[in-house]
Ligand SMILES: NC(=O)C1=CN([C@@H]2O[C@H](COP(=O)(O)OP(=O)(O)OC[C@H]3O[C@@H](n4cnc5c(N)ncnc54)[C@H](OP(=O)(O)O)[C@@H]3O)[C@@H](O)[C@H]2O)C=CC1
């Protein structure tokens with residue numbers, strides 16, 4: 001009997017190839033995924049398992065953090081099966097029913113690696129065939145706005161208990177994101193100054209060099225605000241701004257308190273669209289969808305009142321970098337601020353810049369930096385376990401901490417729906433640039449360009 005059967009709806013999509021299968025491979029190599037587990041790929045293409053394996057192999061080779069050895073790969077693919085069905089046709093779920101009846105499993109992890117419009121038919125389909133012991137995994141974005149998210153929640157909770165619903169935000173699986181609370185709360189030198197008395201502003205940015213690639217039909221409806229900001233970036237913001245949590249089980253609820261207190265700062269929005277976006281596959285030729293977004297928010301809590309948080313994300317940028325900069329107040333003008341930078345990816349680590357007396361000169365001050373480079377410590381190809389490895393492992397262990405609570409989804413959509421109403425038209429920017437004018441400040445560019453002292 002199969003132990004955990006991962007049923008991947010959308011098994012021929014970007015997420016599955018780029019993130020899930022490499023993560024499964026990593027779990028297999030580190031013996032977290034055993035021979036008793038199965039990955040059942042659901043696709044609508046008329047493929048055999050051999051066709052599928054041929055298609056996914058290069059992705060696993062490129063993105064797995066362990067080097068793919070031929071013999072290990074052959075063992076790994078024993079655990080993969082391919083099933084053809086149309087996930088939006090309810091009648092097709094009998095195909096899945098036949099499969100699970102013939103080959104039984106203890107746990108069914110139903111993973112929705114599809115756009116949000118397919119969540120509804122999948123939930124209905126799984127319910128209709130009475131699949132038992134289901135853990136329902138839903139990718140972000142959960143809905144496309146508050147209304148659709150609420151409808152979806154109603155539908156899902158009609159059939160499934162909250163404790164069996166795992167709303168994934170893979171940024172919560174990133175090692176340095178999980179490190180934020182430790183860095184903040186376990187070090188008195190940071191904990192004591194984690195408030196508006198000492199912090200001047202916060203920059204949170206996630207810049208990508210890739211464009212929309214083959215995901216045009218999904219992305220053109222979403223845009224950077226729904227695709228990255230409503231979920232990943234508001235997660236980061238709320239982990240930075242949350243009051244010290246008592247334990248991880250209450251974190252998500254505490255984060256929703258922060259999200260509830262967000263205020264968009266006036267005239268802070270800059271939207272951009274990279275030149276050439278309109279020629280990409282499945283993009284409306286007149287699309288006004290933003291591929292770059294910048295906005296600033298205030299957090300109206302006693303801890304952070306008055307501290308602006310600048311949120312920035314973009315595709316086809318000059319750099320790939322996700323980081324958080326905590327910029328402290330300078331006691332007098334002209335003094336360089338102390339900056340704590342949490343580097344999430346591709347550099348992983350922490351930097352702190354501070355002022356020192358310039359060596360050999362008595363009255364000059366210059367900036368110095370100390371850093372901890374996590375990549376260097378791990379000495380691995382892609383270092384720490386990939387985000388999806390953590391998430392998949394947590395699902396196997398039925399550990400719901402680090403998944404998004406419904407309250408969090410509600411508050412983030414409330415905020416984002418209003419923001420989207422007010423967003424300005426996108427300004428064109430060149431591919432591999434710094435985005436539209438005003439998008440990236442010198443402070444951010446300097447942070448991105450500064451390598452760790454300890455070189456990777
Ligand atoms: N890509 C990424 O890096 C990340 C994506 N996500 C989220 O994951 C979700 C999926 O994204 P992504 O993989 O990029 O999207 P894609 O558009 O690449 O993949 C969508 C998948 O859905 C399948 N599909 C669509 N319609 C049907 C149908 N009627 N029957 C059967 N299969 C169907 C597609 O099949 P076919 O191949 O036949 O078209 C494809 O496998 C989104 O919610 C996204 O936000 C989250 C984090 C990262």
Ligand SMILES: O=C1O[C@H](COP(=O)(O)O)[C@@H](O)[C@H](O)[C@H]1O
Nearest residue numbers: 140170206208227228232322387
């Ligand atoms: O959720 C998404 O995330 C990816 C970026 O993920 P990362 O782990 O590489 O930072 C983004 O490319 C995609 O558009 C979005 O849907």
